[in-house]
Amino acid sequence: MPTKYMKLGSSHRVLREDGFYNVTLCGNQVAFNVDVRLNYYRGLPFSCLEKLELYVDGERIPDHLIMFSLNDKWLNYHKPGEALQEYWGIRTSAHLLVFNYGLPEGEHEVELVMEFRSPYMIFPDGDHGHIDSGCKKVMKIGERREM
């Protein structure tokens, strides 16, 4: 039986410390950004995204506050099937822009729950393989950047 559940050993590369910073708009702090990559050995069709949840310091960020950008496009991560041709390469960072007025200076525990359907592995019961690309990391929020 092929491997049904996959969580490879590169989860440390998912949350990007150099892509974690507060965002200002018209001079006012309105959001924070966190860059995200895949924990897998190959890229994946964006449409295989099945679950994405973001937690900061133990609190879940409401979905409606999160904007998701990949390949310079703002995509609806709740409905990835709308972007069937979009590909998430393993060296490509997606950007999560979270409109919660940003985060206090200092360190924060960031947890990303991110799961994908395997696009090429299927099992006799009809289930696809499952790719866990989640990560939890303590990161220091970077200097503010104007949007």
Add this chain to the structure above:
Amino acid sequence: MGKASIELGVSLYGYTNRFLEDDGYGFEQMFQELNRLGIKKFEIVGAQMFNHYPTPTTEEIENLLSLCRKYDVEPYSYGGYCDFGKRPDRDLDDNERVGEVVRDLMTAHKLGCKMIRGFGIPGHLYPRVAQMAAFYQIPVCYEIHAPQKPSDPEVQELKKIFEEINSPWVGFVQDFGCFIEKPNPVVFDNYVKMGAKPENLRYIIDNRWSGMSQEEMEDKMREMGGGQPEILAVSTWFGGQSFSPEADIEGFKSIVHLCRYFHGKFYNIGEDCVETTIPYEKILDVIVESGYEGVLMIEYEGRINPEEQIPRHIEMEHRILGELGVLKN
């Protein structure tokens, strides 16, 4: 049947970890390594090393080809996929699947590749795939990959299909990971480092062929106090690194005439340059006996130290194939 002649190539897949971890490490550094190794031909996995798949951008293709010219290396085989599960509502239908294969053929053609490693193509579509592959004159090769073995009914069914189609444009690429006879000690040690209990890992190995299903083994691990590392080990040893006390050499003999090229898979080789978990001598004997003239693509999947491991593999191949008098490079 003519005398065999085998050229060694290297799959860039072997450099996966470095590629993942270091954005400054790319084709240029890999090709410099190929130059040091004296290797001309390589395989590239498109879904991994291009940012866009199944249709890489023109810039990505041109960048790769420009570096190939600079370092005098050539993309021999294109590691393709058929991402039939990309839609959330349903799997791709037959027409869509063939379309995915054609996209890989287009990319392989632009790169000048001589082979495609196919994946996820159902047997009944191979007549159509053969027709498209003939247009591009690039064989599409079903990869026999662990836990599958050549003797498995699905592979034998494909053999019949390929024999009926009787086309040079479809066939197999045999991955040697199908012939693992015992888990590699390095893989075992890695799971211990991740926190698995050695006695749990030994239980999985000792009972791999006891009739327990993967799910039953996972339950057993939980019962024995195992955690995520043990569950991953079960996945590995029931999946991509499945092993069997006796390699399926007879099965391999039954399909070797349909193999268009080979993946010289390995996980770790010691300082003595002897692979202790995959019976390379037996496998290579079968290939040489078949009169194969072509490329053996070395595929390191140990993920730890390709700069050390791939040269060791090449030295092993030089010893075995050199003695058989069939080595081309």
